[in-house]
Amino acid sequence: MNTSSEPGLGRPDPGLSAIMSERRQLIGVAYRLLGSLADAEDVVQETYARWYAMSRQEQEAVNHPGAWLTKVASRICLDLLRSARARRERYVGEWIPEPLPGRPEWIDVRPGDTTADPADRVTLDESVHMAFLVVLDSMTPAERVAFILHDVFRYSFAEVAEIVGRTPAACRQLASSARRRLHTSQTPAAPAAQRAALVRHFKRAWEAKDIDALVGLLASDATAVGDGGGLVSAAPRPVEGDEHIARYLVDLAGKVPDLTIQERTVNAQPGLIAQQAEVTVAVFAFDVDGARITRIWAVRNPEKLRPWTARTA
Template sequence: MGTAGAVGAGADGAVGERRQLINVAYRLLGSVTEAEDAVQDAYGRWYGLPRNRREEIRSPGAWLTTVTSRICLDVLSSARARRERYVGAWLPEPLPDRAEWGQAEGAGTGGADPADQIVLDESVAMAFLVVLESMTPAERVAFVLHDVFRYPFAEIAGVLGRTPAACKQLAASARRRVGDARTAGPSATGRADVLRRVKEAWEAKDIAALVGLLDPAAVLTADGGGLAGAVPRPVEGGARIARYLAAVADQAPGLELLERSVNGMPGLVARRAGVVVTVAAFDVHGGRVTRIWAVRNPEKLRPWALESGPWTAAPRAPGGS
C-alpha cells in the first residue's frame, strides 16, 4: 500500500515491515496478542508464496499491509460473537512505556516484544481505542488506514473490497464517532497533576477528596475477563466511584500505586507483592476525571511483566521462519 512498504523487494524488505504491521494491527484490533497473531499470519502467507512470486512483488510492505488489514477485518467481523462470550466488559490491552521502568527496548524489530514496537501517540490513547471499538469493522479499517496511517482510499478499497468513494464515506462516518475522543483535554502535565492527587486520595482512602477529583458523571469500567475480580458493569457517578476505590483499598492491603504512562498518557498502575495487577487509564476534562478504564485481566497485562521482573517470553520469528 502506497510507499509505506517500499523498502525493497524480497525477504529482507518484508522482514523490515514488522514494526509498521504491528502498529497497524494493534490500532485495528486493540490487542497486542491478536495484532501479533495477525502479523504472523500475514508473514506466513508471504513466505508461503513461491519464490518467483515474491520476487515479482515490488513492495513487500504494501502487500503485507493489505494482507494484515484483511486478516484484522476478519478478526473484527468475528469479534461480536467472541465478546458475547467474554466475562464482563472488554477493554483494549494497555501499553507500558518501557523508558519509565528503566527497561531498554529490544534491539531491532525482529527481537523486541510486540508491545515495544508500538508507537505511543494519540491514536493508541485508551479513550481513542474505546471509540474505535464502537465502529463497524469496515469503518474502523477505513478510518485507521486513512486518518492514522494516511493510506489513500484507492488502496483501502482493495482491502475492503469496496469502491474508493464508499471507503471515503466509511472513514467520514468513523470520524464523526471519534469527535469527542479528540476533544482537547489538559496537557500531559495537567493530567499527571490530577492523577497524582487521585493517587494520594486513593491511598489515604479519602472519599471526600476523591469525590472532588471525579466528575459527577464519571464512569469507571473494569476488565477482569473472568480471571481477576472486577465489577461486571460500569460504575457510574463520581461519589459511587470514590466509594468503590476506597473499598478496593480496604480489601487489598499492601497495594502499591505507581504513576506511569498508559498508552502514552498519564495513568496509574497497581502492584501487589511486586506483581502488576491493575493498569488504569484515565480521561480528564475540566480538572476532573471523567472516565476510568481499569484492566485487571492478567492475559492483557503480559506486556507489563517487565514491571514485575525480567521478561522471559521468547519472541517469534516473522512467519515462523
C-alpha cells in the first residue's frame, strides 16, 4: 500500500506507515490463534477496515494504535474460534492447521547445536510448530487467546482480560490450563539437527520405496493424518503404526509415478512437499521424539496450499 493519504479524505496521513508496519505482527497473532493463514489475512483486512472506518479525530484519540489493532484483531479471532466448532463439524475428513511456508530450503544446523530449542519459554518459532498448533486447536477459544497473547506475545493479563472479557485472574487461570494441555501432550523436543536428519532419511527411504527403512525411522505407535478437505483424496482416518504408515506411503508413491518429494521448511521445522508438474499437491509436517518420527501431518486440501503453489510453481 503506497498511498500517503487516508482513504476518502485526501489529507496526509502521517501515521499510515506506523499503522501498516503492524501488519506482520497482526498476521502472526491471528495465524497462531486460528491455525489458518488465509483466515489470518482476512482478520487483518477486517481490522484495518475498522481502523479506517473511524474518523481522523477518533484515530488520533488512540494512544497506542498497535495495541488497538491487536486488540481488535484478537477479538475478531475469538469470535471466529467460537464459531469454529460448527464449521469443523461440516468439514470432510481430518482437519489439520494450514501449513505455514518458510524458507525454500532448510538451514544447515551443526550436530549438537540446540540453540533452536530453548526451554526457558515459548518462542515465536515454536508457537507455529504443527504439533503446537494441533494442541492449540483442542483448547477452548478463551484458553487459546489467553495463552497466545500472554505466553507468546507477552501481553499482560490485564490487557488480555480486555480482549477476552474476563478478569485478569481468570485469564491467568486460562493460560495456566493451556500450559498444562501443552505439557501433557508434547513430546521432548529433539535437537534441530536430529529432526532434519530424520526427515531427510525419511525422504530418501520414501523415494526408494524402502519399507524396512521407513519402518526403522518411525516410532512403533506413529500416526499419520491426512487432510484433503473433501476436495482431494486423503486417508479418511489416521493411519496408525509404523508398518501401516510405511506401506501406505510406498503404495501411494507407486500410484503416482511422477510425484517428486522436496525438502522445505514447514511451520519453522524441516518438512517435505510433494509436487506434480512442479505444482505442490501436499505438504508434510513431522513430530520427532528421540530417534523416531512420531507424527506425520499431510495437508492435501488445495485451499490450504495456495501460498505453497504460489511459492513453488
